[in-house]
Amino acid sequence: EVQLVQSGAEVKKPGESLKISCKGSGYSFTSYWIGWVRQMPGKGLEWMGIIYPGDSDTRYSPSFQGQVTISADKSISTAYLQWSSLKASDTAMYYCVRRGSGQYYFDYWGQGTLVTVSS
Amino acid sequence: SYELTQPPSVSVSPGQTARITCSGDALPKQYAYWYQQKPGQAPVLVIYKDSERPSGIPERFSGSSSGTTVTLTISGVQAEDEADYYCQSADSSGTHVVFGGGTKLTVL
Numbered sequence: 381e382v383q384l385v386q387s388g389a390e391v392k393k394p395g396e397s398l399k400i401s402c403k404g405s406g407y408s409f410t411s412y413w414i415g416w417v418r419q420m421p422g423k424g425l426e427w428m429g430i431i432y433p434g435d436s437d438t439r440y441s442p443s444f445q446g447q448v449t450i451s452a453d454k455s456i457s458t459a460y461l462q463w464s465s466l467k468a469s470d471t472a473m474y475y476c477v478r479r480g481s482g483q484y485y486f487d488y489w490g491q492g493t494l495v496t497v498s499s
Numbered sequence: 500s501y502e503l504t505q506p507p508s509v510s511v512s513p514g515q516t517a518r519i520t521c522s523g524d525a526l527p528k529q530y531a532y533w534y535q536q537k538p539g540q541a542p543v544l545v546i547y548k549d550s551e552r553p554s555g556i557p558e559r560f561s562g563s564s565s566g567t568t569v570t571l572t573i574s575g576v577q578a579e580d581e582a583d584y585y586c587q588s589a590d591s592s593g594t595h596v597v598f599g600g601g602t603k604l605t606v607l
Binding site for chain 1: 536542548585587596
């Protein structure tokens with residue numbers, strides 16, 4: 381069974397750094413792209429970027445380029461999303477997603493990680 | 500930047516047919532996908548490649564495409580179908596993913 385299991389909720393202060401994780405299991409982790417999707421409170425879905433764990437090829441949405449860093453450690457089948465300096469506007473639910481085979485869609489979703497940034 | 504446009508809300512009575520549209524200039528060239536999100540849950544893929552249904556998704560969910568508009572149709576709507584629905588596609592270059600703004604389906 382394919383599973384994406386994300387790290388737990390975080391509460392941070394503005395200016396702090398953060399790295400959240402997404403562990404894949406039940407499939408070949410290095411053979412599928414893993415992406416991240418943001419959902420701000422009460423709002424819609426926003427694609428942030430995606431990484432191919434096999435070779436670490438990474439693409440970012442223009443809206444998130446330079447704002448976050450996506451990485452992966454294939455030895456432990458885990459993808460990461462990190463911030464170097466959080467802002468209150470980063471408060472949101474973050475989902476990791478697996479890209480479907482051959483097409484640009486997301487067939488499996490993690491349970492989500494809620495990030496709250498507040499002073 | 501490329502956008503996909505959905506109606507903010509659609510309301511139907513149980514047993515009726517709900518149709519949710521999604522418009523975008525690149526849709527004639529790029530497949531569309533649909534996700535269902537219930538409150539407090541992660542989204543679930545309900546339609547891929549315009550009209551294909553993943554295993555486990557009820558047959559009452561179907562998708563179609565015509566020009567710059569794709570449509571998610573839910574036949575014989577049930578109370579459990581009340582949710583937010585998002586279309587998703589890629590820009591004309593196929594480089595960047597785009598989500599529609601979402602449509603809240605209310606079952607009266």
